[in-house]
Amino acid sequence: MDALLLSRLQFAVATFFHFIFVPLTLGLSIMIAIMETKYVRTGDEEYKRMTKFWGKLFLINFAIGIVTGITLEFQFGTNWSRYSAYVGDIFGSLLAIEATAAFFLESTFIAVWVFGWNRIGKKFHAVTIWLVAIASNVSAFWIIMANGFMQHPVGYVMRNGRAELEDFIAVITNPFAWQQFLHVLFGAWMTAGFFVLGVSAYHLMKKNEVSLFRRSFNIGLVFALVFSVLVATQGHLHGNEVAKTQPTKLAAMESHWETQTNAPMYLITVPDPENERNSVELLGIPSLLSFLAYSNPDAEVVGLKDFPKEDRPPVWISFLSFRLMVGLGTLFPLVCLLAWFWRDKLPDKQWFARLLIWFIPLPIIALEAGWTLAEVGRQPWIVYGMMRTSDAVSPIDTSQVAITLVAITLLYTLLGFAEVYLLKRVAERGPVTH
Template sequence: MSDVLLLSRFQFAITVFYHFLFVPLTIGLIVLIAWMETQHVRTKNPLYRQMADFWGKLFAINFVLGVVTGITMEFQFGTNWSEYSKYMGDIFGSPLAIEALVAFFLESTFMGIWLFGKDKISPKLRAFSIWMVALGTNISALWIITANGFMQNPVGYIERNGRIELQNFWEVVTNPYAWHMFVHTVVSCYIVGAFFVMAVSAWHLLRKQHVEFFEKSFKYALILGLIAATATPFIGHKSASFAAKMQPAKGAALEAVWETKESLPFHIIQIPDPENERNIVEFLTIPKLGSYFYTHSFDGKVVGFDQIPKDERPNVNIVFYSFRLMVALGLYFVALFWYGFYLYRKNKLVESRRFLKLVMYSVLLPYVAINAGWVVAEVGRQPWTVYGLMRTAEAVSPISLSQIVFSLVSLVLFYTILLIADVYLMLKYAKKGPYTSTATKGGEIQHVS
């Protein structure tokens, strides 16, 4: 692998990683804010307006900085991956153009109305505006994943004059691979949003600050997280089994399957040895369960690496351990949310300091899980950029090593500054807490924090 290719891949991975620190919170948090605005319209209780304003301020900080990282990421298709852009531009450009023209303008326009029209529009219009922002963020995710879904499972195209051209737009839009990815990703983002609200609320509840405000915020986040975390293992299973069917090499890497066999067992503890194409350790084995996970049949046939050429295999260790990490964290989230729900039903949530601290310390784990999932998706597709059509080595731009080193260093510095700014501002306003109406003077409400 050439240095330019290696650094280009590393740079894009860094870009995606930084960008995806902002995106999940944007998608997950906006749903809760929209529900709070809806509750304000329904009950006329000013507490819900205060909740929407407080969490909306944190959302706005994350949203603005996330947009900057997204724009920078798209530039790389022209700078670092020009051969890919030439080959795939006719298809890849369409979803991204729709995402920018429809989704981004939808969310940014209504975000402006919601933010700056706070005291000028009716509560119903403000609630409608924030729901439009929520719709826009989800539509944005859909079109970006549609583009990525084609890279994972090319459909609706013809190859002509050495490039891919769009033949059936409907097939691209309804690509089942993309829809599996979309549902799995969005539901995972809801877990991120839920954890964020719960962690900030837990910090204040431990200090007995604004108890009613943050207990109610915690409740809504807990319900969203409980639904999302409980659904995720089933959604993730369907996504993984479909991915294994469409990409046998990725499927083999998920559980380090070296030999094609029927009635494949499942090993709870397993250590792969890619150099010798075997597993060093296989412990706590459940007969036939592996076949069921892959094929939904206990006697199903699972393709192993013995039927896959060596130059078409991904890095087994990266895919295998990332997948296991994602699954382990997913099960942890299920247990944590259900235990939190139990405490809430018993009216013990506010007094359970250990649980509140556990939530705070776990706030970054959903980010780890969701990025591990993307590592599985992207590394598992290698060595292909467009599966079965274009290898990653063929997609890189013909640029010099010095150019890629300069852009990589500049990008890391720029993104690190943005991340520091984001964390600083989020912590500052999260710790500050909401503004609550506590006194009146001259008939006007005085707001103090």
């Protein structure tokens, strides 16, 4: 292994582990703000206990998520210094806004929220959690705008051998980045919905705090149902943008080799990248790929063979991650519909309550599969069409990267066990009785 591969593995470990915590932070913060708003409006103490219970789970996830995200910032300087030098004028400005505005606001008011119970007025206390929720989601906006530039670079000009910011508005109105942001946001809010559903189902199955967890269940159900439908619908629009701006990614995720109009989609496909074909193609639907990609059944879809081999993404990873994301995304609304019809019968439907508990990690897996497609499907470019990943790595010794990769993996493994243990312990214990 060379420094390039090890650096890619290290960044992948850090990014994918950190992103486990992000969706729950984005979605659960909004749901807690809604719960506390209900408490302020109604004066119902049960909503206050509910807010504190879910707030504990949120804080555990938030704290560990912050720790796991720190190493990402450092890697741009240690492992990817050539990338930072090349596009730092654009990428760095977006991350600077995120850190100095959104993250600062989030970190400040989460402290006020944690220590402000019974010290500040109820209304202002509710405002603080809304500010935390808004800041968390705005933070995600700036980060995804930065990633969106890597996917579809706009608003820059080349000077002195590096990309410099020319049009800030073009960067933050990048259509690819906005499609990506909405897809992540809807997916995150759906993930939080399933988390609340699963934990609430556990307590309803045990007939513990039935009134409180029935209310929590209903709030989680609305989030899970609405956003599972929205993320699937918006995902189609995002796919249209991918087809327009990243045709190699589209071809790889569909294992589409030959350029053709009226391109079919096969329900069963087995790619054979070595021979530039598919070894199995069954149950083809004529023109469906053309229609889904370009909203036109007669549209031409460019095949992988029309791109140089060195410009093609890894086919198997792109192909499988796309199908895992879509398969789970199709399942989520169906489960939510069952939960809607049986929402008043959960204490008696033990098997379905257990099913909802097992569904807690599945939205995170779907989101991770989506990010795998987004990042691997962009290869071999770190900035699509501008800079190759191989040109972005720092001139660093292989042994140094190997040591930090092992250290980060061990650290994240420990943090992962801590996260699961603490969340499980607090979730099973339930809300305080006073």
